[in-house]
Amino acid sequence: xxxxxxxxxxxxxxxxxxxxxxxxxxxxxxxxxxxxxxxxxxxxxxxxxxxxxxxxxxxxxxxxxxxxxxxxxxxxxxxxxxxxxxxxxxxxxxxxxxxxxxxxxxxxxxxxxxxxxxxxxxxxxxxxxxxxxxxxxxxxxxxxxxxxxxxxxxxxxxxxxxxxxxxxxxxxxxxxxxxxxxxxxxxxxxxxxxxxxxxxxxxxxxxxxxxxxxxxxxxxxxxxxxxxxxxxxxxxxxxxxxxxxxxxxxxxxxxxxxxxxxxxxxxxxxxxxxxxxxxxxxxxxxxxxxxxxxxxxxxxxxxxxxxxxxxxxxxxxxxxxxxxxxxxxxxxxxxxxxxxxxxxxxxxxxxxxxxxxxxxxxxxxxxxxxxxxxxxxxxxxxxxxxxxxxxxxxxxxxxxxxxxxxxxxxxxxxxxxxxxxxxxxxxxxxxxxxxxxxx
Ligand code: PLP
Numbered sequence: 540x541x542x543x544x545x546x547x548x549x550x551x552x553x554x555x556x557x558x559x560x561x562x563x564x565x566x567x568x569x570x571x572x573x574x575x576x577x578x579x580x581x582x583x584x585x586x587x588x589x590x591x592x593x594x595x596x597x598x599x600x601x602x603x604x605x606x607x608x609x610x611x612x613x614x615x616x617x618x619x620x621x622x623x624x625x626x627x628x629x630x631x632x633x634x635x636x637x638x639x640x641x642x643x644x645x646x647x648x649x650x651x652x653x654x655x656x657x658x659x660x661x662x663x664x665x666x667x668x669x670x671x672x673x674x675x676x677x678x679x680x681x682x683x684x685x686x687x688x689x690x691x692x693x694x695x696x697x698x699x700x701x702x703x704x705x706x707x708x709x710x711x712x713x714x715x716x717x718x719x720x721x722x723x724x725x726x727x728x729x730x731x732x733x734x735x736x737x738x739x740x741x742x743x744x745x746x747x748x749x750x751x752x753x754x755x756x757x758x759x760x761x762x763x764x765x766x767x768x769x770x771x772x773x774x775x776x777x778x779x780x781x782x783x784x785x786x787x788x789x790x791x792x793x794x795x796x797x798x799x800x801x802x803x804x805x806x807x808x809x810x811x812x813x814x815x816x817x818x819x820x821x822x823x824x825x826x827x828x829x830x831x832x833x834x835x836x837x838x839x840x841x842x843x844x845x846x847x848x849x850x851x852x853x854x855x856x857x858x859x860x861x862x863x864x865x866x867x868x869x870x871x872x873x874x875x876x877x878x879x880x881x882x883x884x885x886x887x888x889x890x891x892x893x894x895x896x897x898x899x900x901x902x903x904x905x906x907x908x909x910x911x912x913x914x915x916x917x918x919x920x921x922x923x924x925x926x927x928x929x930x931x932x933x934x935x936x937x938x939x940x941x942x943x944x945x946x947x948x949x950x951x952x953x954x955x956x957x958x959x960x961x962x963x964x965x966x967x968x969x970x971x972x973x974x975x976x977x978x
Contacts, residue, residue: 558585593855638781638807639673655833669703720758749782753901753949785809789897
């Protein structure tokens with residue numbers, strides 16, 4: 540009997556004892572291909588020698604120094620590295636311990652920006668129905684994943700949601716992808732006008748949607764239109780790249796492929812590759828200057844922000860990705876994965892859509908391919924796939940999303956950036972067998 544409260548109270552979890560490259564080994568000697576890094580975390584795989592060396596060195600030097608009293612060389616160097624590679628206009632970095640903390644901080648930065656600049660009325664947050672921004676109360680309020688939100692609704696701040704950009708489900712017949720993107724983006728303008736253009740503070744969205752619908756890329760031009768609308772009404776654009784960022788889609792930041800920069804960007808997961816808990820907010824020079832010339836203080840903080848061990852992990856992971864040219868491998872292996880999924884699942888009667896970017900791909904499972912009707916949630920298709928995959932030594936990320944008020948199923952595949960062609964083929968083979976066994 541364990542004293543740990545596990546999320547799924549009745550499930551018996553294998554005990555992970557060792558990680559090596561793309562594999563996790565359990566206490567019974569079984570090896571699992573880590574094809575999702577849990578939820579798109581382990582971008583370098585496990586036990587990377589350069590990251591371990593950096594962590595040992597940092598531990599020998601100093602493990603912790605409170606950011607109210609000290610800065611550290613390693614945190615400063617990580618800040619420099621992140622800004623060197625940041626989208627245009629992002630000039631400062633705020634280091635925290637994970638994705639939800641980053642989203643909370645970004646929301647508070649947006650609010651404080653308007654307080655500093657005298658627009659006290661701006662308070663509304665607009666997000667999209669099919670989104671996940673974290674599990675802390677502010678981030679959960681922003682997200683649109685009803686399965687995660689429902690019972691906590693009375694605790695959540697008021698937020699507003701528009702439709703996601705989700706071509707498989709919402710693009711009309713006869714409508715081009717660009718027309719669809721334009722239509723989906725226009726909903727933001729309508730919502731801003733409905734709420735009052737001087738009262739909206741921020742719009743938050745994931746450039747490529749992760750946990751809620753499974754690697755859903757935006758329609759072409761959608762985010763350019765969103766950027767235009769935010770600028771027109773003075774609304775801050777927060778891009779949540781906690782899952783899709785830091786190289787996962789083949790460019791360091793997913794928004795690079797949309798040709799836009801946000802005012803605030805949240806990153807986590809692949810930033811430290813799971814070697815330490817770390818997240819960050821990147822903020823624009825304009826927001827920083829408002830703080831600098833205003834109160835001179837950002838009214839927020841956490842005990843472990845800027846933790847030296849976490850910064851050392853982030854810096855080492857990012858240096859290895861750059862030194863080893865791993866983004867090129869993400870692009871090449873991403874194509875191989877997309878081809879493999881298309882070959883293996885293209886004709887499958889229950890795979891409605893195959894999509895994604897780079898090493899961030901998903902299949903969406905449907906009960907009926909013609910009508911796109913999802914499976915009945917009581918069937919727990921995603922849970923069965925997870926179990927069948929684990930039985931076959933494969934870790935993928937099957938999730939139930941909310942599709943127009945109903946649960947739907949998808950499987951997210953997000954293998955490490957060091958994956959080889961053979962690794963990708965093994966992932967597709969094992970996933971194919973797991974899906975066949977589960978449905
Ligand atoms: N934002 C996005 C897009 C995410 O996918 C997640 C986690 O899955 C979060 C925020 C929350 O991150 P964390 O679990 O590190 O708090």
